[in-house]
Amino acid sequence: MFQEEQKQIEQQIYSIFKENSIPFAEDMGWAPVPFSGEWGISTSFFKIAALEAKSGKSLNVPQRAEEIARLVAENLPPQEYFSRIEAAGGYLNLYFDSRLFSARVVNSVLSADHFGKGDPKGKTLMVEFSQPNTHKAFHVGHLRSAILGDAVCRILEFAGYDVIRANFYGDMGLHVIKWLWNYQKFHSGETPPADATRWMGDLYAEANRRLEENPGLESEVRELYGRWDRQEPEIVDLWKQTRQWSVDGFHDLYEVLDINFDRIYANSEVEFQGKELVDELIKKGIAEDLRPDDAVIVRLDDLLGLKKEKYRVLVVLRSDGTALYATEDLALAKLKFEEYPLDKSIYVVDVRQSLHFQQVWKTLEIAGYSWAENLVHLSYELVNLPGNVVMASREGTVVLLEDLIREAKSRAFEVVDEKNPDLNQEDKMEIARAVGLGAIKFPMLDRENTRIVTFDWETALDFNGQAAPYIQYAHVRANSILKKADGLPSAAIDPDYELDPTEVSLIENLSQFPAVIQNAAREYKPLHLTHALFEVARSFNAFYRQAPVLNADPEVRDFRLQLVEASRIVLSAGLNLLGIEAPKVM
Ligand code: ARG
Secondary structure (H helix, E strand, O other): OOHHHHHHHHHHHHHHHHHOOOOOOOOOOOEEOOOOOOOEEEEEOHHHHHHHHHOOOOOOHHHHHHHHHHHHHHHOOOOOOEEEEEEEOOEEEEEEOHHHHHHHHHHHHHHOOOOOOOOOOOOEEEEEOOOOEOOOOOOHHHHHHHHHHHHHHHHHHHHOOEEEEEEEEEOOOHHHHHHHHHHHHHOOOOOOOOOHHHHHHHHHHHHHHHHHHOHHHHHHHHHHHHHHHOOOHHHHHHHHHHHHHHHHHHHHHHHHHOOOOOEEEEHHHHHHHHHHHHHHHHHOOOOEEOOOOOOEEEEHHHHOOOOOOOOOEEEEEOOOOOOOHHHHHHHHHHHHHHHOOOOEEEEEEEHHHHHHHHHHHHHHHHOOOHHHHHEEEEEEOOEEOOOOOOOOOOOOOOOOHHHHHHHHHHHHHHHHHHHOOOOOHHHHHHHHHHHHHHHHHHHHHOOOOOOOEEOOHHHHOOOOOOOHHHHHHHHHHHHHHHHHOOOOOOOOOOOOOOOOHHHHHHHHHHHHHHHHHHHHHHHOOHHHHHHHHHHHHHHHHHHHHHOOOOOOOHHHHHHHHHHHHHHHHHHHHHHHHOOOOOOOOO
16 A cells, blocks of 8 residues: 555665665565554664675674664655654664555545455466265255355455356265165155255165165165166166256255356266276376276375375275276366366365375376376365254254254344344345344354364354454444435545544554455465454444544544445455345344
8 A cells, every 4th residue: 555655765765775885685575563553664674784794794783783774764854654763673663644544545445446456366266165965965064165165266356366166066976876776766756845955865864774774785776886887878867857956956055145156067077087087097007906806096105105104095996997086086186177277276175085185186196297286175174063053963864054044044033123123024034134144154254264163143143243243233334324424525535633543443454454355365264354354343333432423523524434434345345255245234
């Protein structure tokens, strides 16, 4: 925001250096002075002193750095933007004029098309996320992946990357064959009820139960897998039809969650390509074919000459020639790079699959695929649903997303109804939907990706805590002030009054937004954004309580109105980047 001023002062410092025959480094390495009510930037002269010492001058580096800092501070011409210049140790601290800084921040937010949006980086990233399995329930693990992946995509895009949103449906594998077996044998001709995803999941659980009770039936499942492998039309047709039931259900869910994809891959799509890749690995001498007695394997540690166990052995094909998860992931990784000019290919997948990906990717690297080094596992931990969230088991019913959403909405409705009884029913429902979904999404994002999320309703719907409704509510407050104000002063305003400390800290939080976005994008961590947004909401609320806006003197009122608008913009943009709506009233 202050690049111009920074450059200007650099030039002035360089000319002081010149006059005093001090060598200078290209990069001054400016860093913000830690904020404590005053904004500033800082640099140090230790490097330069060290440079002088190296070139033969005998001097004490810290002492010399201090000397240079003092020299610079004393010789800089009077500044417009910096109200105070200070030499401290070997450091030079430049403090901005708070009013000018504040005006600049607020004005930048108001005048930008999208405040905080990064310049195009010319880099293409694929993010694969959500990845539910057809013929099974959509469980909370997939939900975390869906919500995290979506937020990461939104943040990356906003930060300036080209993003390809990918999904990978687990539409083939032993689980599907088990499902088909159970269906053919016990449910032939049935079609799913309205709640298709639940029914698909129930039938899968039933298949497992039957096979556990009667392990002798496994041979029928294996035989069915053989028929799939031979692509017998009857089986392929049945698979297509039933697969669609799941896929339709997924689409409905994504619509509710406001999540979309550019490319949906499927296991079935890469199953046969995977087998070809395995052949290639065998030919290259990377994989060992132990069929028919045993599987096709890659002894990774041996190939790499590792003494200690690290990558272990990867099984890439079953002894009966059917494909495995790894078979498909080998081909999928390759297909992605064939289809898109990717700089990185990111997989949002739960942490238990870490070894699997390390193995698959190492295998590809050994096979000579140079892009293998650009594969990234963005791993996340489980979601815990204790206590007040109904949880059921794998054998019975998994917690279904529909149930979670229904409950979120009805709980949110109660809260909205209590807070704002005068709203009409339709509005209340609409707000309850936005608040309910926010309550589900926020806890999944406001946490280190690699830590378990413990989801509970009280925290998720807390209007006073670190939760979505708190941020949404700050946005609502900003809106209602602006609505009452009828009209916003459009010209840039330099505040001509002593800023309240709550204003200063709100402005500080707003000014951080662009850097927060870049940080969150670089580290694939929406958590940086949830934290920052919470701080914006909190400082906005403090400002709201402390500093009158509508009843203030005209010049004060005008600047504060702009500050309210700037806050509204950042809150709404930030929520949007998390995939959370920002209702106008609540
Ligand atoms: N469908 C898998 C599961 O439910 C996740 C797939 C992750 N992506 C991948 N390329 N393997 O565990």
